[in-house]
Amino acid sequence: MRIAITPSVLFKLCCSKSFSKNIIAPLKSYQAAGIFHPKSSPHATFNLFAYINSKLIHHQPYYFHRATQAFLAPSQTLSPLSLHSDLEEALDSANNTEELLTAFKALEASLNKDDERLGLACLKVGDILHSKASKNLEKALGFAVRALEILGRNDGEGSLPLVKALRLVGSISCRIKRFNESLESLETAYQILGSLEEEGFNGKEFNSERISIQLEFANTKNLMGQRWEALLNLRRALQIRMQILEPDSMELGLACKDVAEACAGVLEFGEALPLCLKALEIFEAKLGENCEEMVQIRQLLGAIHVGLGENEEALTQNEFCRAILLSLNMECELLNIEIEAANIQINLGRFGEAMSNLKAVIQKTGKESEARVLAFVSMAKVLFFQERFGDSKGCLDMSCDILNKLELISSEKVAETFLEISMLYEMMNEFETAISLMKRTLALLEKIPQEQHLLGSVFARMGWLLLFTGRVQHAVPSLESAVTKLKSSFGPKHFGLGFAYKHLGQAYLEMEKIQSAIQMLLLAKDIIEASFGPQHEDSIDTCQHIANAYGVMGSYDMAMEFQQHVIDRWEMHAPDAKDELREAIRLLQQLKKKVAGSPSAVFPAHCLPESLLK
Structure with missing residues (x-):
């Protein structure tokens, strides 16, 4: 049962410094920027001297957003009051942006400008535009901010929709790289949720918002390069999920995998291991062994074992991955797994096996492919440990030649590979070459906020x-x-x-x-x-x-x-x-x-x- 917020409580929230700073100030900045037009139109005019190979940890730019979507079905994203049923149906059935905006204008004409139902309609339209495509983000932000203004003025039981509006503003602000505004909106939403919880608010919709806010925090902080802070929010979201989800649910498995991945990203491998094993258990029970998802989870588990120095266990996971990819005929992915196997064999001192595997990989790769670069770098490691320094440098030179052509295509991986090459030159006492490559790496990484940890x-x-x-x-x-x-x-x-x-x-x-x-x-x-x-x-x-x-x-x-x-x-x-x-x-x-x-x-x-x- 939903609990209404009394006018006195809402007044307390609206008069707080946080509410003024996080809602009123952003409203003014969006208006000044021409994004929000409240009357005429809502349209818009995140010495690591023991280097861990981050290519083994598969961060996706919006995997926190994916997790949010997995938790909230479309029907749960909004909880509108009774809109005009025919007009609400028109919003739901719109097939494109033009139809959606036409339906909204019809609804808008039938309601007072301060009607909470209009605020909820703005929220719904903003949410739909947000989910459609990146080209609609500014329009979506205009509707979200308008919803925020209307819902913020109303009392009664509008507080949870207000949280949703703040979350939407935070999510869109993050995607357009206005990270500080995103954090401010999310922080205000979090404070309101805390007040609601003190009032005894609970239930599925409330818990959905608690989780979603934490995931949006994590997404924004991750894209700002604040991986440690993002991990704290992911942990909180996981704690809530563990309280309300079935212990074998796929959603919980995905959440465990995401937190394990984030832990590995900040080198907290001890914490990552049990979470990854829990995710593996759920994935295997729900999806079976022979699928691409199992490759991803086992690859992550292998990276965690490498981080813990458990290379034999990592090699076992790698063998599982190779068997699955072979059965699925996924040749490109198999090449990367074979390079990872060679790197683990290098860690174990099995240089002959590693070299044989790498030679086989090079024969299967194109002359200017990413896999070929990675194979040459790994081959350089083998040759270095065999004290064949001239041959090792030759492999590194070939890697750099290919990277120079790939630099504009995949800057993150190019930067990571340049760093790995520079460390090999450093180990060979080629300090000037190492420093030069590090400077090139910095130039690439400075353009990628989410790679601040590597920077x-x-x-x-x-x-x-x-x-x-x-x-x-x-x-x-x-x-x-x-x-x-x-x-x-x-x-x-x-x-x-x-x-x-x-x-x-x-x-x-x-x-x-x-x-x-x-x-x-x-x-x-x-x-x-x-x-x-x-x-x-x-x-x-x-x-x-x-x-x-x-x-x-x-x-x-x-x-x-x-x-x-x-x-x-x-x-x-x-x-x-x-x-x-x-x-x-x-x-x-x-x-x-x-x-x-x-x-x-x-x-x-x-x-x-x-x-x-x-």
């Missing part, structure tokens, strides 16, 4: 290379950009962000920005220790840099405290780290001499005279 990884890696090759001034802006992008994409505690903080701290230390260096290094220490443990070499190295920074600043008590941490941790590695332990003890002794005022004391190590360092 952050490239900035981090390039910043580290610039720092390593002595170009500190150039490294700092790259590392600062990496910190911003990685935090947005992966959250505040991800290991890749920890490495970016560490290298930025090192750069600040070299530039004698000691306070900034200590701040970055302490942040890095917390993240890296949480990710890898305090005995990990990167954790110890970070502690050493912190000790160095405090020593340079003259805070010898703090320097000695962190230097002692370094000694204690290297002792845990004995006898394999005897040289590192001896150096750490020597540095602590130098610190003690500093405190005692000895003029011969030298700390940190890089303060030694150049002649002695040699």
Whole structure:
């Protein structure tokens, strides 16, 4: 049973800062832009130094929108009051945009401009236009905003339709890349839903909106490159679905797959695995084993196993995929699966098997195909690990030649492949070539908002290379950009962000920005220790840099405290780290001499005279 919102509650909502900011302000901006014409016409005039191959994770630009559509049947998208039955039927039966607008004008002429039924009709027309085609988006937005204005003025039980209007505005704004307006509309809808829930509102339609709002949040944030934030919304939507859906429903299976995919996208493989297995169980029960959908879910499961370092399990999933694709005669898809198999075999050190598979793939590909590029890159990896560096570079050169012709066709995959090639050049100490390719990758990724996570990884890696090759001034802006992008994409505690903080701290230390260096290094220490443990070499190295920074600043008590941490941790590695332990003890002794005022004391190590360092 629907619960009406009293005039006092609606007044409270309308007078809130959020409502004013998120509804009234966007209305004015849309009007100023000429999109909304309330009287005459509604027409419009989102160091990852351990690189995970994102080609194994199949993000679709609007897969959250697909999930929304799967949850809401067309008949559930609106809940209009009693419109004029014949005119409502005309809206429903319209075969094209012209008929729809003609039916709406007839309805509009029969109603007062503030009639809630007119608002609901605007909402219905906007929703239909939104679902038809991208060319109708501005018209759809005009109707959605008009619905929002009418429904926002009315009291009674109009609050759930108001939520729907806000969601529609948010969805359309997202598709036309007005992401901030999208988030503002969705946030207001979310607040209204919270007020309704406090009033005791419940039921199927209400839960549909709760889920839809979370999915639209996720879609917008994903397209802004905010994958971590998008994942939080996907989790909330999944929690609601788990409460109201049958445990073996296909819809729940799709939701588990989407959340598993999003988890893998931010490298949360441990969380992704059980969700993907749940989706696999449902898919298999509902669809059977031999279908394209099962290939997708098993391919995702394989990528998750790779992320967890479980390469044998990944290879098993790959074999399932190959068998299904062979039975379905899907030759193009099979080539990509065979390349993935070769990459897993490389991870397992089975270089001969990988090379045989890749040679077979190359024989089946066209001279300027994407599959051929990927096969050459994987072949370069094999040759690198076999220490055939000249041959490896030859494969990479051929890959780049093809990519130069594909660059305008598939910029996302081209960018990912350039990044992979650059890392191979880096491993071969071809630093200038690696940096050049990273710059090309950045130029491509900067045009793709949803690839901000990859942009952050490239900035981090390039910043580290610039720092390593002595170009500190150039490294700092790259590392600062990496910190911003990685935090947005992966959250505040991800290991890749920890490495970016560490290298930025090192750069600040070299530039004698000691306070900034200590701040970055302490942040890095917390993240890296949480990710890898305090005995990990990167954790110890970070502690050493912190000790160095405090020593340079003259805070010898703090320097000695962190230097002692370094000694204690290297002792845990004995006898394999005897040289590192001896150096750490020597540095602590130098610190003690500093405190005692000895003029011969030298700390940190890089303060030694150049002649002695040699």
